[in-house]
Amino acid sequence: MKRKISLDDIAKHFKVSKSTVSKALNDSHEISARTKAKIIAYAREHKYRPNLNAINLRKEPSHSVGVIIPNILNYFFAQAISGIEKVLNDHGYNMIACISNESHKKEVAITEMLRKGAISGLLVSLAEETGKLNNIDHFKPFLNKGIPMVMFDRVSSELNCDKVTIDDSKAAYNATEHLIKSGCKRIAIVSLLGDLEISKLRINGYHQCLKDHNIDLDKSLIFEKLEKSFMEVEIRKLLSAGKVDAILGLEEEAGVTSLLTANSLGIKIPEELSIICFTNGVLPKYVRPSLTSISQHGYYMGERAARQLVKRIEQNDNGNTFETEVIKTTMIERESTVPVA
CATH class of the missing domain: 3.40.50.2300 (Response regulator)
Structure with a gap:
């Protein structure tokens, strides 16, 4: 069996101290970007794995x-x-x-x-x-x-x-298509996920589904970066304006808040407003009416x-x-x- 490469081996190869190698592998600002890149590339090429006992001799093997x-x-x-x-x-x-x-x-x-x-x-x-x-x-x-x-x-x-992961784009596409097939055309997005990649993927799936069903995208219906403290206020404004017939919540809280806000405004669900949300948690089962949700398992x-x-x-x-x-x-x-x- 081929011997594992050690910190000492890397140090000898580059003619530097073991301390320099350790700092490079830990992305220390004390080491130049060029030196770090060389050491990291060499360590990866030779499949370097740290000796965890040597990291802290007082500890048992991790x-x-x-x-x-x-x-x-x-x-x-x-x-x-x-x-x-x-x-x-x-x-x-x-x-x-x-x-x-x-x-x-x-x-x-x-x-x-x-x-x-x-x-x-x-x-x-x-x-x-x-x-x-x-x-x-x-x-x-x-x-x-x-x-x-x-x-x-x-x-x-x-x-x-x-x-x-899940296929976030496909999951959002399928949810949007379900709403369209049930007769909805003015579908809003409500999200607390901000700039996370999963948010972008889910919105892309929504966009593509609208396009495939020849429904024009209305950016005023996309609330992708809501703050939690203002979410209910924004949803209330949206629903009070009567602009939508469906909401896709990109996570559970967005869906549940949309449903509770609609209830408080006397909006009939699903006759006047349909709602789907991601995450099949406890709340979607027990709110009234119960909430259609996407289980991410x-x-x-x-x-x-x-x-x-x-x-x-x-x-x-x-x-x-x-x-x-x-x-x-x-x-x-x-x-x-x-x-x-």
């Missing part, structure tokens, strides 16, 4: 996995965490669960904390602010050091790692992401070929939409 999610109160992420924990536990790994609360600053702090420890791998779903800032540099040191990482749901195309997604990470860790494989697994969604039809034959 059997821990870091998990970063944006919101534990969100039904989807609560389900995903449950799926992740089940798989990790079955394989003897400890889960270090961290919550970014949609904050880029907190997400960065979490990654710094995890880097100081001895984790075997990392599972990540991005914070909303990270998507808005389009800054994912804090994850690169993990990849540079050969620590396996799997992203799920909220992913970044700029990071070369395994990913588990959070528990299963968490399981699949964790299995892929465990596979990478145990096969000691963090090469240059990565997989993106796409999970099919399911529309759960309830009382907020008209049945389509």
